[in-house]
Amino acid sequence: MKNVSSVLEYHDRTKHRPSRYAASLGYMDWETQPNPFRRYENAPLIPLPFSEATPPYHLLFQPDSLPYAPLCIESLAQLLRYALGLAAIKSHGGSEWALRCNASSGNLHPSECYIIAPPLKGLSDSPTLSHYAPRKHALELLHTYREPIGEETLLIALSSVIWREAWKYGERCWRYCQLDAGHAAESIRISAAMLGWECSVLSIDTADIASLCGLDQLHRYDPNExxxxxxxxxxxxxxxxxxKTPELLYNANRLSHSHHLWPxxxxIDTATQGEYPRPVIMKESRHTPSPTKSSGEIVLKRRSAQMMDGLGITLEQFRQLLDASLFCRDASDVNLVIFVHRVEGLEKGLYAYIRDLKELLSLQNSMDSTFEWAEFTEGLYRLRSGDYRGAAxxxxxxxEIAKDGAFSFGMLCNFSSSLERHGAIGYKNLFHQCGMIGQMLYLEATSLGLSATGIGCFLDDEFHALLGLRDQKYQSLYHFTIGRAIVDTRITSRQPY
Ligand SMILES: Cc1cc2nc3c(=O)[nH]c(=O)nc-3n(C[C@H](O)[C@H](O)[C@H](O)COP(=O)(O)O)c2cc1C
Structure with missing residues (x-):
């Protein structure tokens, strides 16, 4: 219970309120800006090959429609390139920055990735532990194991360098790290689907993940990184x-020369360690996207909109986007409350999209008792008509992106029941579920010629009050907007590799 009380305290303390945002530095300290690329000094670097051919995006969602690729260095390279690789180098006004396939709050990229692979020609004759270096599209070989680990499976561990987000966002940043981890996990799942491979989250103690990857060998890291x-x-x-991973030889690079501390x-990070919750898998998705471009092209084209043009989308596009969220079958604790601004054939207003209909009655009982709950199609309910652009x-x-998109929404999570079921780590898992949905919707929007933006900055309790929520049974943990982007033509783009 002590850990759960730490969660409740952190959650409340890091809410943005109209009168006071969660504590942060309040300015950008460029002197301490962290290096976005983790490297392990002197670790052998194995460049990975590139492949251009990827299947049509819509086939990723049709069971058994793609061949099961053999596991080899080429397929592992493709998996990593379209999951966590660089998508473009952007430049403007003398500065340059890299963007990646996975979205990340503030483009700070706290997520790091470790791969435990069986023997692979071109990598090693033995099973290996390596770290993905996205800037180089290469593996840093950290260890070769003597014992067999299984021939058919890859294990991929995700971790967060919390400092990278703390640098800009202060105390609220732990939430963003977890959302980003969810984005990274879904990005891996989608890239795996391109190879006909499945991807599942394992219920395992986070301490075992740390010792597997050597993250618990603390002397190899700067204490604040x-x-x-x-x-x-x-x-x-x-x-x-x-x-069993022994003492590793390679030390992590230093990301900043000094740090601001947020105790x-x-x-919160210590409180939320433990056995990772076993996902509850939702029923088969209703999602059937129409034929579209190559999946690799869509992944590389995905970008966050910085401005939206205020134009609408069709009802079919809207339905397709909502249904795409069901592809995240293990994100069963998240329902969407939507501000519909401009969807042809749908009255403007506040809607709920109940991804898991088991939650319907309880949500109806928890929200404002004057809501209509007028069913539009399966899972979609109008709560109240009206112009919600200002509220969004x-x-x-x-x-402004929240009002200029065709619609924007909050991801309302089963908060107190997740903490009851899983303890404090349930909190972390809820953010992961939200991030997964976010990454999926970014890609679906891109495939429809639309754009999206994740919104980590929102006023928590203002949103809850709008819905008439009075307690912690449900909490919104991530917001999102989808519409048509205005592209900033001053920013130029070049190939990253
Ligand atoms: C968890 C999360 C929260 C975000 N919050 C915001 C936000 O509040 N406002 C915003 O304009 N962009 C937000 N973004 C978008 C990021 O800034 C964007 O992903 C990043 O700059 C990288 O660009 P890309 O998505 O085009 O790769 C968020 C993204 C994520 C993943």
């Missing part, structure tokens, strides 16, 4: 045994 274990993914089927981050912008820390 340590990595916190997020989750372990199994790619492809097949049995495996977790190997609450250590407290206000709730989203006054960001």
């Amino acid at each position: 340590r990595e916190s274990p997020d989750m372990l993914l199994q790619i492809r089927k097949g049995s495996f045994t977790l190997p 609450i981050l250590e407290i 912008q206000m709730v989203s820390c006054n960001q």
Whole structure:
């Protein structure tokens, strides 16, 4: 219970309120800006090949429609390139920055990725532990194991360098790290689907993830730049045994020369370690996207909109986007409350999209008793008609993208029941679920010729008050907007590799 009380305290303390945002530096300290690329000094670097051919995006969502690729260095390279690789180098006004396939709050990229692979020609004759270096599209070989670990399976561990987000966002940043981890996990799942592979989140103690990747060998890291274990993914089927990782030879690079400390981050991070919740898998998705472009092209084209043009979308596009969220079958604790601004054939207003209909009655009982709950199609209910553009912008820390998109929404999570079921780590898992949905919707929007933006900056309790929520049974943990982007033509783009 102590850990749960730490969660409740952190959650409340890091809410943005109209009168006071969560504590942060309040300015950008460019002197201490962290290096976005983790490297392990002197670790052998194995460049990975590139492949251009990827299947049509819509086939990723049709079971058994793609061949099961063999596991080899080329397929592993493709998996990583379209999951966590660089998508473009942008430049403007003398500065240059890299963007990646996975979205990340503030483009700060706290998520790091470790791969435990069986023997692969071109990598090693033995099973290996390596770290993905996205700037180089290469693996840093950290260890070769003597014992077998299973021939068919890849394990991928995700961790967060919390400092990278703390640098800009202060105390609220732990939330963003977790959302980003969810984005990274979904990005891996989608890239795996391009190869016909499945990807599942394992229920395993986060301490075991740390020792597997050597993250608990604390002397290898600057004390303020340590990595916190997020989750372990199994790619492809097949049995495996977790190997024992000995003391590793390579030390992590230093990301900043000095740091600003936020003691609450250590407290929340420690409180939310433990056995990762076993996902509850939702029923088969209703999602059937129409034929579209190559999946690789869509992944590389995905970009966050910085401005939206205020134009509408069709009802079919709207339905397709909502249904795409069901592809995240293990994000079963998240329902969407939507500000509909401009969807042809749909009255403007406040709507709920109930992804898991088991939650319907309880949500109806918890929200404003005067809501209509007029069913539009399966899972979609109008709560109240009206123009919610002002409310959407206000709730989203006054960001105009929330009102200029065709619609924007909050991801309302089963908050208290997740904490009851899983303890404090349930909190972390809820953010992961939201991030997964976010990454999926970014890609679906891109495939429809639309754009999206994740919104981590929102006024928590203003949104809850709008819905008439009075307690912690449900809490919104991530917001999002989808519409048509205005592209800033001053920013130029070039190939990253
Ligand atoms: C968890 C999360 C929160 C975000 N919050 C905001 C936000 O509040 N406002 C905004 O304009 N962009 C937000 N973004 C978008 C990021 O700034 C964007 O992903 C990043 O700059 C990288 O650009 P890309 O998505 O085009 O790769 C968020 C993204 C994520 C993943």
